[in-house]
Amino acid sequence: MPKRRVHVAAAAILNEQGQVLIARRPATVDQGGLWEFPGGKLAPYETGLEALKRELCEELGIEITRAQPLIRIHHEYPDKHILLDVWETRQFSGEPFGREGQAVRWVEIADLYNYAFPAANLPILRAVALPREYLITPEEADEAIFETRLIRALDEDGVRLVQLRAKELDEAAYIARAEKALAICHARGARLLLNAEPAMLDKVDADGIHLTSVRLAELAEKGERPIPDNKWLSASTHDQQQLDQAGQVVCDFVSLSPLRVTPSHPERPPLGWHDFQSLVEQACMPVYALGGMSRHDSDHARAVGAQGIASIRDFWK
Numbered sequence: 001m002p003k004r005r006v007h008v009a010a011a012a013i014l015n016e017q018g019q020v021l022i023a024r025r026p027a028t029v030d031q032g033g034l035w036e037f038p039g040g041k042l043a044p045y046e047t048g049l050e051a052l053k054r055e056l057c058e059e060l061g062i063e064i065t066r067a068q069p070l071i072r073i074h075h076e077y078p079d080k081h082i083l084l085d086v087w088e089t090r091q092f093s094g095e096p097f098g099r100e101g102q103a104v105r106w107v108e109i110a111d112l113y114n115y116a117f118p119a120a121n122l123p124i125l126r127a128v129a130l131p132r133e134y135l136i137t138p139e140e141a142d143e144a145i146f147e148t149r150l151i152r153a154l155d156e157d158g159v160r161l162v163q164l165r166a167k168e169l170d171e172a173a174y175i176a177r178a179e180k181a182l183a184i185c186h187a188r189g190a191r192l193l194l195n196a197e198p199a200m201l202d203k204v205d206a207d208g209i210h211l212t213s214v215r216l217a218e219l220a221e222k223g224e225r226p227i228p229d230n231k232w233l234s235a236s237t238h239d240q241q242q243l244d245q246a247g248q249v250v251c252d253f254v255s256l257s258p259l260r261v262t263p264s265h266p267e268r269p270p271l272g273w274h275d276f277q278s279l280v281e282q283a284c285m286p287v288y289a290l291g292g293m294s295r296h297d298s299d300h301a302r303a304v305g306a307q308g309i310a311s312i313r314d315f316w317k
Ligand SMILES: Nc1nc2c([nH]c(=O)n2[C@@H]2O[C@H](COP(=O)(O)OP(=O)(O)OP(=O)(O)O)[C@@H](O)[C@H]2O)c(=O)[nH]1
Pocket: 006, 008, 009, 010, 029, 030, 031, 035, 036, 037, 038, 039, 040, 041, 042, 055, 082, 084, 118, 119, 120, 121
């Protein structure tokens, strides 16, 4: 018999302190006792957003005035296929409380990992912790220019996630630049990922590693995550096969490119939004749109299921 298909709308509700609201499922229901993002099943006539508004009113007594798509997750439970349609909201009226008697709690995003959630929820924990914009640094021969531009992107554009990509530097120069970039990022509450071999984390204690698609393919053969769970792991992907490999090495998130034709890779045919959306829909992790993207594309990227946009040029001025 085919599995039951269940479509659920749920919300990451954020307050002004940047905490997120979680609720505990009653002991008597499916997945009882686990924590969850409030929400529930769509009625046959509802859109995801309509169901979300109704559920948050029923379960928490709040009215949401604005919400944005965060991530969609397809997950196979033994008895059903579930589509979790997760939204992010910061604008709502009323003070949430457990209207059905359930426990609710505001928690720091960094503390979410201390709570037990249903198996489908891991990508949501990653998505709420990640920003909408991802800066990839370009080749930059001059150290002083590199530093000035990185500081500008963090201070003026509010970038909070950076990948240090510097293929033209030898190892010693890369390490020196990484140490400097790490201090600049951490002083501003931003994270730095190294586009390097996973072993580079032994030399520079950055926040994680970004894998090129070639490294990703090599590591996927071993089928295990190359770095500890408390570091971020991301990878460059361009198609379904590489997205599958990212799942095999347990990446926390990926970039998927090229959305548009770019001067750096003129030979690669662009995906366009349609193919991008189909690939993102099946991905089991947050995905950044890359290739000719700017911050103006961020809302559209979100609307088609992405975490946001990744860019070199838009942030490097
Ligand atoms: N709301 C919510 N449901 C989740 C999450 N993660 C997850 O796997 N689910 C699953 O999605 C389904 C949601 O159903 P629900 O029990 O909330 O539905 P509901 O509010 O409409 O309740 P009802 O069926 O009692 O009317 C459950 O099977 C639940 O285990 C989550 O973070 N939030």
